[in-house]
Amino acid sequence: MLKKLLSHTAIYGLAPQVIKIAQFLVLPIITPYLSPTDYGIFGLIVAIIGAVSVFGSLGLNIVLANSFTRSTHQYKWLWRQIYGFLNLWNIIYTLIVALLLYLFIPKEAYENTYEIILLNVIPLVLFAPSTSIGTLYFQMMSKPFQIASRSIVIGLLTIALNIYFIKYLHMGYMGWFWSGAITQVLFQLSFYIPLNYKIGLKPIYNFKWDTIKKQLKICLPTIPHYYSSYLLNSFDRVIMKFYNLDIVSIGRYNAAQTVGNFLNSATYAANQAISPLLLNVYKTDDKETEQRLNFSVMILFLVGTSTLCLFLKELLPLLIKSDGLENIYSVAIIIAMAYNYRPMYVAANNKLFYVEKTKALLKVTTIASIISVILNLIFIKFFGYTSAAITLYISLMYMGYSGFFIKEFKQMNGTNHYPVFWLCLTISLTVFVFFAVELNFWIKIFIGLALLIVALLGLLKVNKVLKL
Structure with missing residues (x-):
């Protein structure tokens, strides 16, 4: 049990955190080209996005995990409905993020306002729910290498892009946003394809509102x-x-x-x-x-x-x-x-x-x-x-x-x-x-x-x- 816990700790949780880990690993290379101002701008913008990030999934991952545990062979119908609902909700959520960024970007970053907004909302509007649902699926199915393989590829790409944008192009804090946008889209796409075309978890847009309301009553609190x-x-x-x-x-x-x-x-x-x-x-x-x-x-x-x-x-x-x-x-x-x-x-x-x-x-x-x-x-x-x-x-x-x-x-x-x-x-x-x-x-x-x-x-x- 302890061996399984240790091995899964190294694999399952790495996927959604791979960009943070990659940024940590390249610090000695990129920090000579960054100033305290770069850290301050990046930290503030991350804080602004974080103000509404909790509304991205509306807490529905809880019922996804519970439904899988309790109905291992009948969970897909619920998962597909929630997947469809989250894709539609994601459009509204993306508009909220864009508006917040426009209103509260620090003055030191005014010249890059629209670029920052686009780099942060494009990954959200494309395949964002696919990442959380795909990660949870492989986690619950105990298929760690599906997550590990994606993590390794995206991690290496993030390292390379951070070095390229910050060290060689001298883009400062904008290098973080460019590398983040590119790698997030690719990471999401790597889950979108198998979810929709191999696993059979295509989103249902004609979902039952009563079903969604029932799940939201559990998750919204x-x-x-x-x-x-x-x-x-x-x-x-x-x-x-x-x-x-x-x-x-x-x-x-x-x-x-x-x-x-x-x-x-x-x-x-x-x-x-x-x-x-x-x-x-x-x-x-x-x-x-x-x-x-x-x-x-x-x-x-x-x-x-x-x-x-x-x-x-x-x-x-x-x-x-x-x-x-x-x-x-x-x-x-x-x-x-x-x-x-x-x-x-x-x-x-x-x-x-x-x-x-x-x-x-x-x-x-x-x-x-x-x-x-x-x-x-x-x-x-x-x-x-x-x-x-x-x-x-x-x-x-x-x-x-x-x-x-x-x-x-x-x-x-x-x-x-x-x-x-x-x-x-x-x-x-x-x-x-x-x-x-x-x-x-x-x-x-x-x-x-x-x-x-x-x-x-x-x-x-x-x-x-x-x-x-």
């Missing part, structure tokens, strides 16, 4: 839940703009989030890998396996993020070589360690998704996003982008662990995941690596090895007690 992700991860830059924080400071914060974004992709990958396994576990009510899976992911991520953060002082100058982006590792550590919230967040909330108690998620995600917005509105004005990193950490910790304490989770008599223990351990490791990053390199090597040994012992402990 999750929109505030998913929107909280935007409020937590991107809205802070909008607040910075509201307070007229200079674009260079926003760029430094955006650059500090580079490692966090990569780790967020990794946690998303683990979530994609573990979700089908957890659905089967919920179906059989196997609490021991459920606990074993979630504990294994938590151990792996805590040791991985802690070890990486120990060496950020040495690693970031190798990755980010732009003038004006020096000494951002302290902020980067806070952001990176914040993403350790996700394994326990998945442990609590996937079960609520499965039993379709989606309204209960509002107690977790809405409060977390409110905490984030309020703290950012109070402190960014006085303490700048550093306070935004601390706010992100506090908010994500709340979102990761509060689900265990709400009434709906307790009523399910769910598996005991010892949330207080994991929360205290995460905070302790964050404080430790924040200060330990300043130690001698060889001392940190010793600490890193010690962390790896402790993690191995932890996995063995889980193995011994829970028969892993």
Whole structure:
């Protein structure tokens, strides 16, 4: 089971995150040709698009996954209707994105307004629903190489295009938009063809409105839940703009989030890998396996993020070589360690998704996003982008662990995941690596090895007690 989890983590979650990972890998090559202003403009525009991104799928992936699990041989009829509905809805969604970009593009990017709009909406208007439905199909069918092959090709192409546009054509932030648009369209097309012509999942446009309404009643309450992700991860830059924080400071914060974004992709990958396994576990009510899976992911991520953060002082100058982006590792550590919230967040909330108690998620995600917005509105004005990193950490910790304490989770008599223990351990490791990053390199090597040994012992402990 652990071997399957590890292999699927490396494959299933890579597909939707391949562009982020590719951008991370080319940082040492392209950052000498980027300025803090480039990072600031790109970060703001991503934040603008993120303001409505949750409305792209309307949360319908939940019912797609549940219908597959419960009716393995009869799911296609529902999937095809939702596919058709999403294609039509996508036209409206694209117009909303274009209008927002036109209204709120930062003044430093006015000269490229229409180009930015086209590069961001063309991938949406063409085959956008095909990507999410195709990825979910291969994920649920346990066909990882269908995703891996696409990921490798698109990943390599993204690397090449980023280097070409930014390093050789000196396009700055526009290079990111051009490479993103090209690779997104190709990635979407690679799912559109097999979905429509091989698998038999052609969209039904003459869908039954009663069916769609029924699914939307389940999924629409999750929109505030998913929107909280935007409020937590991107809205802070909008607040910075509201307070007229200079674009260079926003760029430094955006650059500090580079490692966090990569780790967020990794946690998303683990979530994609573990979700089908957890659905089967919920179906059989196997609490021991459920606990074993979630504990294994938590151990792996805590040791991985802690070890990486120990060496950020040495690693970031190798990755980010732009003038004006020096000494951002302290902020980067806070952001990176914040993403350790996700394994326990998945442990609590996937079960609520499965039993379709989606309204209960509002107690977790809405409060977390409110905490984030309020703290950012109070402190960014006085303490700048550093306070935004601390706010992100506090908010994500709340979102990761509060689900265990709400009434709906307790009523399910769910598996005991010892949330207080994991929360205290995460905070302790964050404080430790924040200060330990300043130690001698060889001392940190010793600490890193010690962390790896402790993690191995932890996995063995889980193995011994829970028969892993």
